[in-house]
Amino acid sequence: MPAMPKVSNGKVDPRYLADLLVSVGQNRDRMAFAELFSYFGPRVKAYLMRQGASEAQAEELVQEAMIMVWRRAESFDVSKSGASTWIFTIARNKRIDALRRERRPEYDPDDPALVPTPVEEADSLVEAAQQSERLSVAMKSLSKEQAELVRMAYFEDKAHAAIAEETELPLGTVKSRLRLALGHLRKALKEYQ
Incomplete structure (x- = not known):
């Protein structure tokens, strides 16, 4: 000491x-x-x-x-x-x-970032693939101009006004062609069911 x-x-x-x-x-x-x-x-x-x-x-x-x-x-x-x-x-x-x-934040087991994404069932994956295939075949039945308008509107998510400007078509023409194309697709998809 x-x-x-x-x-x-x-x-x-x-x-x-x-x-x-x-x-x-x-x-x-x-x-x-x-x-x-x-x-x-x-x-x-x-x-x-x-x-x-x-x-x-x-x-x-x-x-x-x-x-x-x-x-x-x-x-x-x-x-x-x-x-x-x-x-x-x-x-x-x-x-x-x-x-x-x-x-440090408390652990929240319900936090969406921590919850794993649910695994899709095999039958829903097969069904989605079949629907995708039917849509692809139906798209091929459209005219080239209609298919292009559908692609721009629904796959590229462009507004109708932007499509009209890009294609140099009147807005009314773009809308009517899209309406006709969607009607044709609906009819084609019903035939596959």
């Missing part, structure tokens, strides 16, 4: 705190840890509350941080940082981890 702390201006000697931490790391000294906890606990809690943590959350984070201090004390290196810096860094990291957990 390190020598009693030297207190000047109400502050504990940083070397004493570092010695306590080294003692915890090397000897698993419970008395040294208790002294570290009683010194840093309230200070870390106040720091976390200044960072926006509620009192309850700050207390929980102090517990997590000090458990980490106990577990990782052997990795403390006096030549790299002081005990205060090392312990407050652990507390800050625990606060960041808590914020990340809060911001």
